Amino acid sequence: MLVRPTAPQPLLSEADLPPAGPSAERGRDGLAVESARRGTSTVLKMTGPLHKGTVVTAEAEILSTIVLAPQPLNLVLDLTEVDAIDSHGVGLLAKAHFAAHAVRGVLHVVAPADSLAHRVPHLNVTDPASLRTDETEAAEAAAG
Numbered sequence: 001m002l003v004r005p006t007a008p009q010p011l012l013s014e015a016d017l018p019p020a021g022p023s024a025e026r027g028r029d030g031l032a033v034e035s036a037r038r039g040t041s042t043v044l045k046m047t048g049p050l051h052k053g054t055v056v057t058a059e060a061e062i063l064s065t066i067v068l069a070p071q072p073l074n075l076v077l078d079l080t081e082v083d084a085i086d087s088h089g090v091g092l093l094a095k096a097h098f099a100a101h102a103v104r105g106v107l108h109v110v111a112p113a114d115s116l117a118h119r120v121p122h123l124n125v126t127d128p129a130s131l132r133t134d135e136t137e138a139a140e141a142a143a144g
Helices: 056-070 089-102 133-143
Strands: 032-038 039-050 074-085 106-110
Touching: 032 056, 039 056, 039 089, 056 074, 056 089, 074 089, 089 106
Parallel strands: 039 074, 074 106
Antiparallel strands: 032 039
């Protein structure tokens, strides 16, 4: 018997979530993760190394955000301050991509041009140097 899937119902509304804010400090493993809402996006900013010793911390943050974030999911992983990524970190990025798509969400990754994140297949990675902010555009428009 075939059953038509229903749209997932959020367990919590955005009002039920604790306010997003920076984590206290870097953990013992050297990785800090800061969470914030920017419009319709949830941004996870990581600072420090993303390697074998830190992927468990990062995975917990990413997966709990995917589960608890308002739907539809629009998750941005900001890796601009990640100073090292090894194969475990690359594997985590692939897993995050899969998990975001499993909930019919979108994952965007912002990482420097020399980051290994650019080698993950099917991952939408943007170099921060190519991003233009409203302030930059306003300053350029004012300059003429």
